[in-house]
Amino acid sequence: DAGVIQSPRHEVTEMGQEVTLRCKPISGHNSLFWYRQTMMRGLELLIYFNNNVPIDDSGMPEDRFSAKMPNASFSTLKIQPSEPRDSAVYFCASSYLLAGGGNEQFFGPGTRLTVL
Amino acid sequence: RKEVEQDPGPFNVPEGATVAFNCTYSNSASQSFFWYRQDCRKEPKLLMSVYSSGNEDGRFTAQLNRASQYISLLIRDSKLSDSATYLCVVSGGNSNYQLIWGAGTKLIIKP
Numbered sequence: 001d002a003g004v005i006q007s008p009r010h011e012v013t014e015m016g017q018e019v020t021l022r023c024k025p026i027s028g029h030n031s032l033f034w035y036r037q038t039m040m041r042g043l044e045l046l047i048y049f050n051n052n053v054p055i056d057d058s059g060m061p062e063d064r065f066s067a068k069m070p071n072a073s074f075s076t077l078k079i080q081p082s083e084p085r086d087s088a089v090y091f092c093a094s095s096y097l098l099a100g101g102g103n104e105q106f107f108g109p110g111t112r113l114t115v116l
Numbered sequence: 117r118k119e120v121e122q123d124p125g126p127f128n129v130p131e132g133a134t135v136a137f138n139c140t141y142s143n144s145a146s147q148s149f150f151w152y153r154q155d156c157r158k159e160p161k162l163l164m165s166v167y168s169s170g171n172e173d174g175r176f177t178a179q180l181n182r183a184s185q186y187i188s189l190l191i192r193d194s195k196l197s198d199s200a201t202y203l204c205v206v207s208g209g210n211s212n213y214q215l216i217w218g219a220g221t222k223l224i225i226k227p
Contacts, residue, residue, distance in 0.1 A: 091159055103215065109158070
């Protein structure tokens, strides 16, 4: 299995531009997570999908952030307009969530975003 | 109080030594516990799950103390390749999907 795939690996953009991050979860997994990691705040959960449905988006910072999962093999995280404080590493993770537990998450390599 | 607390370190340890980290959590209803490892500029990867009875994987031993609400990780005969940040992760309790992440403990193994 190729694992979780993310693209792009690096993105440098200017303030005000739209940024789209992409993720392909591990085949067969039913849950997908978007995280943001910075030195100051550590790893923060942005949004969680289960069976392609957004379950919890309470971690999404503000309306500039949106996420979609049109099918089981693809998700996007969009920032519009981007701001310098959005600079971070964005991770996508997937898991097979069991009702009784067992929620090990597998991470993609991350997208390192720099907003100038 | 943070939901999951770890000593950020860094722990500077000579190669071959034994090192231990603790992590405390606040939600007594948490059911799942993990240690993840994150190398510099890489993604977190699962090191081991932590079971109630404790578990061992080679040089690594994890323990859970529910009464005191902490988990521990012991690394024996440390190697240079063990240098990384170790993240303590706890399930959210009421929400099985949610993992609460500690900020990590940085370990540096010196030759």
